Amino acid sequence: MTTSPFAPKNLPTLTSLRGVSLGAVRAGIRHANRLDMMMMRFDAGAHVAGVYTRSLTAAAPILWCRSACDDGEIRALLVNSGNANAYTGTQGMEDVRTLTAQVASEIGCDASQVMICSTGVIGEFLPVPSMMSAIPQLHHHIHADGWDEAARAIMTTDTFPKMATRTCMIAGTKVTIHGIAKGSGMIAPDMATMLGFIVTDASLPAAIMKPLLARYTVKTFNSITVDSDTSTNDAVLMVATGGSRSPAPHSAGDPILDELKEALYDLMKELALLIVKDGEGARKFITYRITGAEDDESARIIGLAIANSPLVKTALAASDPNWGRIIAAVGKAGRWINPDQITLYIGDELITHGGAVVATYNEATAKAHMLQSELLIRVDVGVGEGCADVWGCDLTERYIEINANYRS
Amino acid sequence: MTTSPFAPKNLPTLTSLRGVSLGAVRAGIRHANRLDMMMMRFDAGAHVAGVYTRSLTAAAPILWCRSACDDGEIRALLVNSGNANAYTGTQGMEDVRTLTAQVASEIGCDASQVMICSTGVIGEFLPVPSMMSAIPQLHHHIHADGWDEAARAIMTTDTFPKMATRTCMIAGTKVTIHGIAKGSGMIAPDMATMLGFIVTDASLPAAIMKPLLARYTVKTFNSITVDSDTSTNDAVLMVATGGSRSPAPHSAGDPILDELKEALYDLMKELALLIVKDGEGARKFITYRITGAEDDESARIIGLAIANSPLVKTALAASDPNWGRIIAAVGKAGRWINPDQITLYIGDELITHGGAVVATYNEATAKAHMLQSELLIRVDVGVGEGCADVWGCDLTERYIEINANYRS
Numbered sequence: 001m002t003t004s005p006f007a008p009k010n011l012p013t014l015t016s017l018r019g020v021s022l023g024a025v026r027a028g029i030r031h032a033n034r035l036d037m038m039m040m041r042f043d044a045g046a047h048v049a050g051v052y053t054r055s056l057t058a059a060a061p062i063l064w065c066r067s068a069c070d071d072g073e074i075r076a077l078l079v080n081s082g083n084a085n086a087y088t089g090t091q092g093m094e095d096v097r098t099l100t101a102q103v104a105s106e107i108g109c110d111a112s113q114v115m116i117c118s119t120g121v122i123g124e125f126l127p128v129p130s131m132m133s134a135i136p137q138l139h140h141h142i143h144a145d146g147w148d149e150a151a152r153a154i155m156t157t158d159t160f161p162k163m164a165t166r167t168c169m170i171a172g173t174k175v176t177i178h179g180i181a182k183g184s185g186m187i188a189p190d191m192a193t194m195l196g197f198i199v200t201d202a203s204l205p206a207a208i209m210k211p212l213l214a215r216y217t218v219k220t221f222n223s224i225t226v227d228s229d230t231s232t233n234d235a236v237l238m239v240a241t242g243g244s245r246s247p248a249p250h251s252a253g254d255p256i257l258d259e260l261k262e263a264l265y266d267l268m269k270e271l272a273l274l275i276v277k278d279g280e281g282a283r284k285f286i287t288y289r290i291t292g293a294e295d296d297e298s299a300r301i302i303g304l305a306i307a308n309s310p311l312v313k314t315a316l317a318a319s320d321p322n323w324g325r326i327i328a329a330v331g332k333a334g335r336w337i338n339p340d341q342i343t344l345y346i347g348d349e350l351i352t353h354g355g356a357v358v359a360t361y362n363e364a365t366a367k368a369h370m371l372q373s374e375l376l377i378r379v380d381v382g383v384g385e386g387c388a389d390v391w392g393c394d395l396t397e398r399y400i401e402i403n404a405n406y407r408s
Numbered sequence: 409m410t411t412s413p414f415a416p417k418n419l420p421t422l423t424s425l426r427g428v429s430l431g432a433v434r435a436g437i438r439h440a441n442r443l444d445m446m447m448m449r450f451d452a453g454a455h456v457a458g459v460y461t462r463s464l465t466a467a468a469p470i471l472w473c474r475s476a477c478d479d480g481e482i483r484a485l486l487v488n489s490g491n492a493n494a495y496t497g498t499q500g501m502e503d504v505r506t507l508t509a510q511v512a513s514e515i516g517c518d519a520s521q522v523m524i525c526s527t528g529v530i531g532e533f534l535p536v537p538s539m540m541s542a543i544p545q546l547h548h549h550i551h552a553d554g555w556d557e558a559a560r561a562i563m564t565t566d567t568f569p570k571m572a573t574r575t576c577m578i579a580g581t582k583v584t585i586h587g588i589a590k591g592s593g594m595i596a597p598d599m600a601t602m603l604g605f606i607v608t609d610a611s612l613p614a615a616i617m618k619p620l621l622a623r624y625t626v627k628t629f630n631s632i633t634v635d636s637d638t639s640t641n642d643a644v645l646m647v648a649t650g651g652s653r654s655p656a657p658h659s660a661g662d663p664i665l666d667e668l669k670e671a672l673y674d675l676m677k678e679l680a681l682l683i684v685k686d687g688e689g690a691r692k693f694i695t696y697r698i699t700g701a702e703d704d705e706s707a708r709i710i711g712l713a714i715a716n717s718p719l720v721k722t723a724l725a726a727s728d729p730n731w732g733r734i735i736a737a738v739g740k741a742g743r744w745i746n747p748d749q750i751t752l753y754i755g756d757e758l759i760t761h762g763g764a765v766v767a768t769y770n771e772a773t774a775k776a777h778m779l780q781s782e783l784l785i786r787v788d789v790g791v792g793e794g795c796a797d798v799w800g801c802d803l804t805e806r807y808i809e810i811n812a813n814y815r816s
Contacts, residue, residue, distance in 0.1 A: 057739025057747045087735045089748065089764030122732020123765055232736050310718075314808050324530020327495045328640050331465025339465045340497065356497030357531055397805040400722050 019241025341382025427649025749790025
């Protein structure tokens, strides 16, 4: 598969993080000879928080994760690609129990301390025997520096592994945050994302991580779109190993967390943008900056309506400044706008003001901006102070080619 | 442009209808030498009702139609293709006033009795001078048998004209209903449709037509989807000329209308399906039959979620029975379902029951059905008695090609 033109030239190096070892193996889940099963093992004392898909046909591993690790303590995470274990009924849940029990037995913990995520084809049963036989090998293999292989093992149609890292201080103690993610299709609003795994050596209880993760997910993973489809398996997990022995915050509002919050948001945004930049068939990366909405949520919804419009996306693919399609998408979003006060810019070119195209509009300038591979489209909808950035890509023939042939 | 493989082999002949004359001319609105402006002239006593787009950036002609013909009396309808007169601000409304006044002056009626519709590129101003000079010529040209040219003049990316006709009895008097429509992209839920014009020689007041039109629009034009985009210009108008001198009904519930209701619904459904069958780039036509929903509206929403899913549509393009994508679309629709009781059929092949794939499922049989050009996909969501049929098409490279090059 051709690597996305937006793939980072250099992948970041995720160094070892106190309290976690990880790695990946070839379990032959869908294809022979590719890394398709990943494990993270955490030292005792690690805590976890998660946000999950809102799909009403959520996969078995999602149902497990929602109820496992109830006290927030986690000892291991098992992830496979190639098979989503979604819409697999009681057999799917039984398979989750079998696999988590096996991991728990290897590690010596309770199965409820093992999280599991799956991604891939929906509706097929997991090849449990081959996964079971690979687990001991995987457990034997994990090591402190397995981030790159872990990021690769969770890929499906991704054309490059997605990794990000940040460091910051918590009351004088340096902490590190690593994150890996996967996803390049079935990316849409109203879900957690595809898969995102964030690990920090900070000392944080689940009750503090959960609201931070939820808040930043809205502005990062839930503000991107590739194809408007919501997956059955989306999850973002954050684990704090406590390996840095950083001071414990009193609450999510404790000022000692200020730097960590900024670093976490930044890392989540980087991962989210990498997912858009690996959008199936994408040749253009677009930032939609919505202002003047009733509130931030309205701005996000309007931005996603534009970013998801097939007509906008095909115009983008053709570098055609067919701006009327953007206006039409604003109109269909269903949020409060003032149609006579929409201010629309493509790049720095002002297109509309006062309810119609402005006399100064120069299509050639807009076209020149659209020929670039990274675009900025700004829309002010003229009613309030709400604003949001939303990120999307274009829709090309290649998207169809990829998705028509995914299973074959 | 290649004609859709689903184009009817023979177009119906719409014979003359008492009380209306119509025709089309080449006004050079976007392209030279194509029919792009159509007029219908009605005898005094004709009544009109309409349903319109819910877009918040509705076009100037939509704003006009919503307020014109307040008493339900209509004398003329002017329609152009090539330019939507949408997001054109005060200039756009001024142009509507100029054009309707000119038509009114030709015919000798009040401008408020002239309806106007436009379809085409958004954001550009109408070429009013060339339209003005074409109006007298068009008025001179209209005749009783202009249905075919009228249907052609309203086409944009349509590859064939869409026409349908029915006859029925109202209390012993034979009446006829003719309909023409256009639309092949920007077709989506939550709107009236693209453009649909229905004319009958029955005697019906606006107050009776309006609720019938609204009710059947939900089950026809609002149950189809090509690309999930909602246009700024969608409208369905129904005009009753009264030329048949059929008895006047007392109310919309009057039993003398039973046959007419059936005929009207049937005609609207035929036109709606012709729009899907001309879906941009479509090679497959799919009927989604949803049952077991909480209510009919839930069933329609679930059906549209499936029909609009890019992942389902690309799988359809590849004739790949990747049924998990259908389940995922059911899950993202946000309506009440029982995930453990979804019964899914592709053609006659039962795929899921009791929360997972059934042991008897034979992918080859499902694949054989998917290789056909007209498919039936049935989904029972296991919670109630609500049901709906929804119609959609596949998503092919050709859709992108058409929409990337529309303006050029």
